[in-house]
Amino acid sequence: MITGKNHIGYTRSATGNTTYHTFNPKKNIDNEHKYYEASTQEIKTAISLAHTAFQEYRATPGVQRAAFIHAIANEIEALGDTLFETYMSETGLPEGRAKGECGRTLGQLRMFADLIQKEDWRNPTVSGEHNELKQLSIPLGPVVVFGASNFPLAYSTAGGDTASALAAGCPVIVKSHPMHAGTGELVAGAIVKAARDTGMPEGVFSNLNSSGIEVGVQLVQHPKVKAVGFTGSIRGGRALYDLAGQRKEPIPVFAEMGSINPVIITQNALENRGSDIAQTYADSITLGVGQFCTNPGLILGVASPEMAVFVNDLGAKTASIDSFCMLHPNIHKAYEAMGEEVLAQKEIQLVASYQGVTEPAFAQAKIATVPGAAFLKNTKLHQEVFGPFSLVVQCEDEAQLVAIIQQMEGQLTGTILAEPEDYERLRPIVEALQDRVGRIVFNGVPTGVAVVDAMTHGGPYPASTDSRFTAVGNQAIKRWVRPFSYQGFPQELLPKFLK
Amino acid sequence: MITGKNHIGYTRSATGNTTYHTFNPKKNIDNEHKYYEASTQEIKTAISLAHTAFQEYRATPGVQRAAFIHAIANEIEALGDTLFETYMSETGLPEGRAKGECGRTLGQLRMFADLIQKEDWRNPTVSGEHNELKQLSIPLGPVVVFGASNFPLAYSTAGGDTASALAAGCPVIVKSHPMHAGTGELVAGAIVKAARDTGMPEGVFSNLNSSGIEVGVQLVQHPKVKAVGFTGSIRGGRALYDLAGQRKEPIPVFAEMGSINPVIITQNALENRGSDIAQTYADSITLGVGQFCTNPGLILGVASPEMAVFVNDLGAKTASIDSFCMLHPNIHKAYEAMGEEVLAQKEIQLVASYQGVTEPAFAQAKIATVPGAAFLKNTKLHQEVFGPFSLVVQCEDEAQLVAIIQQMEGQLTGTILAEPEDYERLRPIVEALQDRVGRIVFNGVPTGVAVVDAMTHGGPYPASTDSRFTAVGNQAIKRWVRPFSYQGFPQELLPKFLK
Numbered sequence: 001m002i003t004g005k006n007h008i009g010y011t012r013s014a015t016g017n018t019t020y021h022t023f024n025p026k027k028n029i030d031n032e033h034k035y036y037e038a039s040t041q042e043i044k045t046a047i048s049l050a051h052t053a054f055q056e057y058r059a060t061p062g063v064q065r066a067a068f069i070h071a072i073a074n075e076i077e078a079l080g081d082t083l084f085e086t087y088m089s090e091t092g093l094p095e096g097r098a099k100g101e102c103g104r105t106l107g108q109l110r111m112f113a114d115l116i117q118k119e120d121w122r123n124p125t126v127s128g129e130h131n132e133l134k135q136l137s138i139p140l141g142p143v144v145v146f147g148a149s150n151f152p153l154a155y156s157t158a159g160g161d162t163a164s165a166l167a168a169g170c171p172v173i174v175k176s177h178p179m180h181a182g183t184g185e186l187v188a189g190a191i192v193k194a195a196r197d198t199g200m201p202e203g204v205f206s207n208l209n210s211s212g213i214e215v216g217v218q219l220v221q222h223p224k225v226k227a228v229g230f231t232g233s234i235r236g237g238r239a240l241y242d243l244a245g246q247r248k249e250p251i252p253v254f255a256e257m258g259s260i261n262p263v264i265i266t267q268n269a270l271e272n273r274g275s276d277i278a279q280t281y282a283d284s285i286t287l288g289v290g291q292f293c294t295n296p297g298l299i300l301g302v303a304s305p306e307m308a309v310f311v312n313d314l315g316a317k318t319a320s321i322d323s324f325c326m327l328h329p330n331i332h333k334a335y336e337a338m339g340e341e342v343l344a345q346k347e348i349q350l351v352a353s354y355q356g357v358t359e360p361a362f363a364q365a366k367i368a369t370v371p372g373a374a375f376l377k378n379t380k381l382h383q384e385v386f387g388p389f390s391l392v393v394q395c396e397d398e399a400q401l402v403a404i405i406q407q408m409e410g411q412l413t414g415t416i417l418a419e420p421e422d423y424e425r426l427r428p429i430v431e432a433l434q435d436r437v438g439r440i441v442f443n444g445v446p447t448g449v450a451v452v453d454a455m456t457h458g459g460p461y462p463a464s465t466d467s468r469f470t471a472v473g474n475q476a477i478k479r480w481v482r483p484f485s486y487q488g489f490p491q492e493l494l495p496k497f498l499k
Numbered sequence: 500m501i502t503g504k505n506h507i508g509y510t511r512s513a514t515g516n517t518t519y520h521t522f523n524p525k526k527n528i529d530n531e532h533k534y535y536e537a538s539t540q541e542i543k544t545a546i547s548l549a550h551t552a553f554q555e556y557r558a559t560p561g562v563q564r565a566a567f568i569h570a571i572a573n574e575i576e577a578l579g580d581t582l583f584e585t586y587m588s589e590t591g592l593p594e595g596r597a598k599g600e601c602g603r604t605l606g607q608l609r610m611f612a613d614l615i616q617k618e619d620w621r622n623p624t625v626s627g628e629h630n631e632l633k634q635l636s637i638p639l640g641p642v643v644v645f646g647a648s649n650f651p652l653a654y655s656t657a658g659g660d661t662a663s664a665l666a667a668g669c670p671v672i673v674k675s676h677p678m679h680a681g682t683g684e685l686v687a688g689a690i691v692k693a694a695r696d697t698g699m700p701e702g703v704f705s706n707l708n709s710s711g712i713e714v715g716v717q718l719v720q721h722p723k724v725k726a727v728g729f730t731g732s733i734r735g736g737r738a739l740y741d742l743a744g745q746r747k748e749p750i751p752v753f754a755e756m757g758s759i760n761p762v763i764i765t766q767n768a769l770e771n772r773g774s775d776i777a778q779t780y781a782d783s784i785t786l787g788v789g790q791f792c793t794n795p796g797l798i799l800g801v802a803s804p805e806m807a808v809f810v811n812d813l814g815a816k817t818a819s820i821d822s823f824c825m826l827h828p829n830i831h832k833a834y835e836a837m838g839e840e841v842l843a844q845k846e847i848q849l850v851a852s853y854q855g856v857t858e859p860a861f862a863q864a865k866i867a868t869v870p871g872a873a874f875l876k877n878t879k880l881h882q883e884v885f886g887p888f889s890l891v892v893q894c895e896d897e898a899q900l901v902a903i904i905q906q907m908e909g910q911l912t913g914t915i916l917a918e919p920e921d922y923e924r925l926r927p928i929v930e931a932l933q934d935r936v937g938r939i940v941f942n943g944v945p946t947g948v949a950v951v952d953a954m955t956h957g958g959p960y961p962a963s964t965d966s967r968f969t970a971v972g973n974q975a976i977k978r979w980v981r982p983f984s985y986q987g988f989p990q991e992l993l994p995k996f997l998k
Contacts, residue, residue: 245740
């Protein structure tokens with residue numbers, strides 16, 4: 001079923017000359033299939049088809065778009081083991097994760113499909129003495145979605161961005177992530193089959209292979225592209241944001257980027273359950289080999305004997321968890337390099353590192369610690385080390401802890417581990433965190449982002465490029481629509497659901 | 500009551516060396532007062548105060564912020580004739596307009612104050628089996644508002660941007676428009692008095708004088724500023740948008756900019772009521788000396804004998820309306836220059852121009868016409884001529900008319916003048932317009948923007964820099980907030996309205 005070709009509307013196409021392979025990090029070998037990088041002509045055709053499809057697709061009733069999106073979920077489900085095997089061969093991730101992420105992906109698709117069965121999501125509003133002004137949300141136009149390295153299913157080809165944009169009435173062009181081009185092609189095939197079967201216009205979806213940056217650049221710069229969704233690094237997201245902002249007609253870019261997800265632990269919490277917290281966080285730090293955007297990369301507390309015990313305990317527990325391979329040797333290399341850079345800073349101390357035998361691309365989980373004053377002075381320590389790494393900052397006092405939070409860049413999440421007797425004095429910490437994050441977790445872990453209405457997955461820059469929207473949950477659809485008003489319109493010309 | 504000083508929090512300050520005067524375009528003389536351009540230190544102090552005030556102001560209950568905003572409206576109302584006289588002396592606009600715009604301004608303030616009496620506007624949402632995830636909208640932080648030349652009250656110091664940002668819980672720093680610095684100072688004084696009287700933190704509002712671009716640049720580049728509101732030219736809005744996008748932490752800019760507001764007239768409408776339309780549009784084109792962002796600068800129809808009659812009729816009626824002074828000699832100069840540039844293009848024909856005696860800064864209203872093919876080829880004809888100018892494009896057929904709409908830049912509004920027998924064939928026009936505008940008006944005029952829930956004042960770039968929001972109506976508050984989630988939070992630490 002994998003051909004290595006691009007999906008340009010309903011056609012499989014491979015007119016370009018550049019090819020590449022995906023890599024099996026667990027076996028440390030290239031995978032079999034060869035992928036054809038999309039050519040400039042293929043990019044243009046995909047955009048042209050999307051532009052034309054938009055005219056029809058945006059006027060397609062919600063129930064029909066819902067049927068399309070439900071069909072996508074069913075087609076992906078029908079891929080079964082072929083999908084899971086390809087997924088595992090391209091990521092090194094275990095079967096349980098493949099199946100879990102697939103379930104999340106299907107759930108997201110079906111959630112957006114259900115949302116658009118009725119038109120309430122468009123926020124229809126009427127005003128005026130004779131209801132002469134009627135407003136509703138309409139789709140922006142063709143959306144480009146960049147696949148994420150760390151979520152080949154849930155934030156890639158048919159992930160949250162694609163599902164919400166298709167639900168909104170926007171055609172989608174996916175720039176497939178090169179690390180999992182095969183998974184991407186399988187899912188793209190499922191989307192195309194669903195589109196054909198449910199009578200959607202050709203061009204409502206295309207999937208472009210690309211191993212470099214050129215395809216993405218051409219997509220974002222094209223005048224007929226009207227919005228961009230991205231999940232990945234700060235460098236990548238910022239580059240796309242800048243490109244989109246420099247267009248003659250700038251377009252919105254929703255990029256969900258890096259985060260170190262600070263966790264604050266109070267002295268009381270350490271005294272009452274320090275050992276439990278150490279185990280919970282050792283698990284959270286190493287979950288998915290630390291390759292989650294909500295990975296807890298920074299732990300903050302006030303220095304104390306109990307904190308010293310906790311740091312060592314967390315180190316021992318983290319280092320004792322089995323090593324596992326990262327998604328790609330490049331990600332492993334970056335993890336090693338970033339870790340080395342951070343550990344080379346003044347006053348930082350490596351507490352523990354996985355000591356077992358590792359294979360190529362397998363990550364050594366690491367815990368380090370640093371005094372609060374040193375952290376405050378040195379922004380190199382504030383960088384994300386993408387992988388199973390966490391830095392424990394031991395502050396002089398709570399005032400310094402608050403100062404650190406205030407100085408931090410924007411984050412997806414902040415977590416507070418505290419006891420009821422702490423609540424009163426927590427207010428300055430809650431307030432400082434509120435300024436810097438999109439979601440505060442109380443006595444939990446930041447990893448695990450529920451796909452529900454009340455979820456905020458986004459936050460002040462650089463957690464995301466537009467904190468006014470969430471990338472997860474029903475409200476993610478708002479990224480791809482704009483309000484539109486009909487004034488004094490005859491019934492005959494109004495959209496059906498506004499009559 | 501006018502001192503020429505800046506309002507830096509609760510202090511009147513004038514530490515800078517640069518001064519300027521406002522101008523009375525009707526009398527063609529400088530006004531009396533001297534205004535002190537804000538110094539770099541004053542800018543920094545205003546931002547620092549706003550940043551500090553934000554911590555307290557965002558946590559102020561809605562009813563208290565509402566009381567503050569109601570007090571602003573009352574204080575502005577209490578300025579009475581002083582305000583109107585200053586307004587008229589700085590704009591040349593008549594008393595009726597001053598009073599009308601003041602009424603609109605008070606209405607907007609009171610609307611936002613009423614909106615935040617309850618917390619529904621925050622869209623509070625709960626999810627999870629045990630409601631463990633609670634989401635609501637929280638304010639972004641200090642907002643910079645740029646006063647608009649053409650609305651000294653309704654879109655300036657205490658205009659829609661300021662009212663919605665204060666309502667959202669964001670402190671506001673106004674960059675006063677140099678053409679009406681006196682009006683701005685009076686209104687700023689009213690806001691500061693209201694803030695003091697209702698116990699708001701110092702720094703919740705500041706007003707900075709500025710005759711050049713430097714104050715605005717410093718404001719937009721400052722890391723503690725978190726969003727920008729602007730109403731004005733494409734050049735000015737784009738410059739701010741670019742500055743904000745180039746920051747280390749980019750921030751949202753909502754700029755409402757130029758628009759030529761296309762009006763489509765069908766043959767049936769021309770035949771049935773061409774003369775009435777000519778009168779209605781002559782009035783709309785010259786309303787406020789054409790200085791509205793929704794001014795109808797482009798009229799589209801299919802060439803016919805009736806169209807030829809209409810064009811001459813519109814010209815005659817427009818040219819017969821009394822001339823009036825524009826807001827400022829610079830605006831008048833730009834009107835003349837832009838008009839000349841457009842009229843120098845190939846195949847364009849001047850139909851009529853006001854022929855009476857005009858004084859300096861008084862505008863000659865003009866109607867011109869051009870064939871559809873020439874318009875399609877020449878984007879110089881698509882530019883806004885800010886003032887009482889409208890270009891009638893006579894198309895070969897409806898296909899050409901649709902092609903023109905499709906090729907146009909984004910617009911605030913589009914208008915259709917049609918008869919019931921036209922409805923079926925209007926669909927391609929409605930669809931093309933929907934892609935290019937934020938509001939379609941049916942059998943009306945685009946001028947007159949009702950401040951109601953269902954209003955969309957915004958549109959695809961360059962009508963605004965973010966079409967996903969409106970600048971007018973209750974929903975304008977959404978520009979200044981972001982979603983925020985509390986996960987597993989103890990009741991004690993939740994905001995009151997989420998408990």
